[in-house]
Amino acid sequence: MRTVELQIQDIAFGGKGVARDEGKAVFIPFTIDGERLSAEIVREKKQFAEGELLALLEPSPHRVAPECPYFGRCGGCSYQHIDYAHQLEIKTRQVEQAMRRIGKLADPPMRPSVPSPLPYGYRNRITVHAEDSVVGFYRRDVHELMDIARCPIAMPEVNEALAQLRKGRVRDGHYTLRAHSGPRVFAQTNDAVAEALAEQIAQMFIGEEKLLIDAFCGTGFFLKRFAPAFERVVGIDWDRFAIEAAQKDTGANEAYVAGDVATKLRWLLEKNELTPTALIVDPPATGLSAEMRRAILDAPPRTMIYVSCNPPTLARDLAELQQRFEVISITPFDMFPQTAEIEVVAHLSGHK
Ligand SMILES: C[S@@+](CC[C@H](N)C(=O)[O-])C[C@H]1O[C@@H](n2cnc3c(N)ncnc32)[C@H](O)[C@@H]1O
Incomplete structure (x- = not known):
């Protein structure tokens, strides 16, 4: 696979940075508009390519440290590396x-x-999956369950429910953990x-x-x-x-x-x-x-x-x-x- 130097021009729906390489759009996760970087092209299609960040040559002033140890591997969050004001601008x-x-x-x-008044700790429910005593979320890139002890975007009550769940032997299946009790139907998050x-x-x-x-x-x-x-x-x-x-x-x-x-x-x-x-x-x-x-x-x-x-x-x-x-x-x-x-x-x- 080849390595390229690129400038991120925009952020696409779904959260990936977009750059151009010889006129072709290249999508690279966990990057920020304005950044110059080197990336490895991991998938090449006729219309576009996908890359993974190798090194930041000129990082964005909006780059911050993610709060979650699973960020980058977990499939849930895409923007923890971007300051909150800039996340809003992108959206x-x-x-x-x-x-x-x-x-x-x-x-x-x-x-x-x-x-959101709370940039973290806001989700009033999460659904975790359990398989062979691994309890957590799926990875972003492969269909593989990651063991998750705590989710920083969830409310403290939800993380408490997750800690309780993980204490015992957990049967395989899906578990929706909620901060509020109520019927098992759609509710604002x-x-x-x-x-x-x-x-x-x-x-x-x-x-x-x-x-x-x-x-x-x-x-x-x-x-x-x-x-x-x-x-x-x-x-x-x-x-x-x-x-x-x-x-x-x-x-x-x-x-x-x-x-x-x-x-x-x-x-x-x-x-x-x-x-x-x-x-x-x-x-x-x-x-x-x-x-x-x-x-x-x-x-x-x-x-x-x-x-x-x-x-x-x-x-x-x-x-x-x-x-x-x-x-x-x-x-x-x-x-x-x-x-x-x-x-x-x-x-x-x-x-x-
Ligand atoms: C995004 S939720 C909105 C719920 C509501 N506005 C609230 O704040 O709780 C979408 C809802 O649409 C319902 N739904 C989806 N497609 C539907 C359809 N074709 N006819 C009727 N209900 C539908 C789902 O059951 C779900 O409750």
């Missing part, structure tokens, strides 16, 4: 670029990114950032909407909070355990429906007489399906809030939704510091 730039290139927004209405997310969303309604639909509602994290401001709120999720949990302690104007958003959303938007309407969507990383986008475009709500954990699919969906919506703002939320994950909220107005 904001990635979101803006996706909005321009994929979202077809000439001048994306970016709002300042919202940092960073409590403080989830709170900030809900607070910002609350400011996005115009105050005249009567019905709020939350597609992909989970246990009703958003609806439970916003219900008092609407005549009626309806949540949809196909996880019946999440819907059962949401149905506990509901107010008179709350309804939760178990089912597929692809079929239920069109019906709700078209049959609705409680206008103006607001819609929150918080889909999985795949974003909205073509069928869901069509249903929204055929009966656009007055206010739409799109919460995304995957900027490229958000951008793809916004490119189409602009037929009937104006994009008012795009705000990155740093739900997952030290990792390459990004949460984004897009505020849309269905005035067209």
